[in-house]
Amino acid sequence: MQEYHEFLKKVLIPENTLAQRVAELGAEISNDYLDKNPLLICILRGGIIFLSDLIRHITVPLSVDFMAVSSYGVGKRASSGQVRITLDLKTSVRDRHVLLVEDIVDSGHTISEVLDFISTRHPKSLYVCTLLDKTERREVEVPIRYRGFTISNEFVFGYGLDIDEYYRNLSFIGVVDLEKFIPENDLNDF
Ligand code: PRP
Numbered sequence: 001m002q003e004y005h006e007f008l009k010k011v012l013i014p015e016n017t018l019a020q021r022v023a024e025l026g027a028e029i030s031n032d033y034l035d036k037n038p039l040l041i042c043i044l045r046g047g048i049i050f051l052s053d054l055i056r057h058i059t060v061p062l063s064v065d066f067m068a069v070s071s072y073g074v075g076k077r078a079s080s081g082q083v084r085i086t087l088d089l090k091t092s093v094r095d096r097h098v099l100l101v102e103d104i105v106d107s108g109h110t111i112s113e114v115l116d117f118i119s120t121r122h123p124k125s126l127y128v129c130t131l132l133d134k135t136e137r138r139e140v141e142v143p144i145r146y147r148g149f150t151i152s153n154e155f156v157f158g159y160g161l162d163i164d165e166y167y168r169n170l171s172f173i174g175v176v177d178l179e180k181f182i183p184e185n186d187l188n189d190f
Contacts, residue, residue, distance in 0.1 A: 001166050001184060002181070002182060004157075004158075004167055004170060004174065006180060006181075007176055007177050007178075007180040007181035007182075008174045008175070008176070008177065009154075009174070009175040009176060009177035010174065010175050011172050011173070011174050011175075012151065012154070012156055012172075012173045012174060012175050013149060013159075013172060013173040014172050015171040015172050018053075018131075018148075018159060018171075018172065018173065019053070021148050021149065022050065022053045022054055022057060022131075022148065023057045025054060025057070025129065025146050025148060026054055026055075026056070026057020026058045026059075027057065028146065029054075029058050029099070029129070029146065030057075030058050030059040030060050033058075033060050033062070033097060033099075034060060035060075036060065036097040036125075037060070037061050037062065037063070037096075037097070038058075038060070038062045038063075038096070038097045038098070038099050039062070039063050039064070039065060039091060039093060039096040039097065039098050039099070039123075040054075040055060040058075040062055040063070040064045040065075040099050040100075040101050040129075041064070041065050041066070041067055041089065041093075041098060041099070041100050041101065041118070042064065042065075042066050042067075042101045043066075043067050043068070043069060043100065043101070043102055043110065043111075043114060044066055044067065044068040044087065045068070045160075045162075045168070046102070046103035046104065046160045046161050046162065046168070047101050047102050047103045047131075047160060048160055048168075049103075049159050049160035049168065049169075050101060050102075050103050050131045050148075050159065050160055051064065051101045054101065054129070063091065065089045065090055065091040066087065066089070067085065067087055067088065067089055067114065068085070068086045068087035069083040069084065069085055069086060069110055069113070069114060070083065070084050070086045071083060071084070082109075082113070083109065083110055083113045083114070085117060092121070093118055093121045093122070093123040094121060094122045094123065095122065095123070095124045096123050096124055097123070097124050097125045098118060098123040098124075098125065098126045098127070099127050099128075099129055099145075099146075100114060100115070100118070100126070100127070100128045100129065101129050101130075102128065102129070102130040102131070103130070103131050103132060103159075103160045103161055104130060104131065104132040104133075104134060104156075104161060105128070105130045105132070105133050105134065105138075105142055105144060106134045106137045106138075107137055107138065107139040107140065108138050108139055108140040108141065108142040109139065109140055111128055111130070111142050112140045112141075112142055115128070115142075115143075127143075127145040127146070128142065128143060128144045128145055128146070129144075129145065129146035129147075130144055130146070130147055130148065131148040131149065131159070131160075132148060132149055132150075132151050132156070132161075132173070133147045133148075133149070133150045133151070134150075134151055134152075134153060135150055136152060136153045137153055154175045154176075155175065155176040155178060156173050156174065156175055156176070157170070157173070157174055157176055158170030158171070158172050158173050158174045159171065159172060159173050161173065163176060163181065164183060164184055
């Protein structure tokens, strides 16, 4: 794989800005969920870094669980608009205050379908917290209660977001220069 600096167009959100905003969100959530023992549900895999930083800024008792979703058939989930649950929760959401934690809401299909799915299991409350909100790309309306940053329609990576499953471990959000990024398959051809 390439080193990220070979195709990094710019750092969109540096580490200290992320840390500050995540701490603010944690404080806001702590305040809103006093005595509510929330269940935070992370949708794998992009949300893992955000979740792990966020929960360390939440001061009320909470639990966490994970879900994974995938598209039906071929093509991008964003264009298909249909998702299937590939990893279900271990925890019952019935009568729990549930907060869905995502790295990014793009078309909105993923979170919308996960919201529908969880709603059928009768949580006491159900809200969405996303680090990034790419509003320009929205195809379905999604109620977002907590939002880290609204971003424009650029290809971003790092801090949980991948490019071909790599670079999730970077501590900032960067923008890809698509002219300089070489997909792994092309690298193998050399
Ligand atoms: C990303 C992101 C959201 C979804 C948002 O997941 O984590 O789940 O896309 O897109 P949407 O609003 O258009 O549905 P991705 O499919 O990249 O999987 P990952 O979390 O494993 O990286």
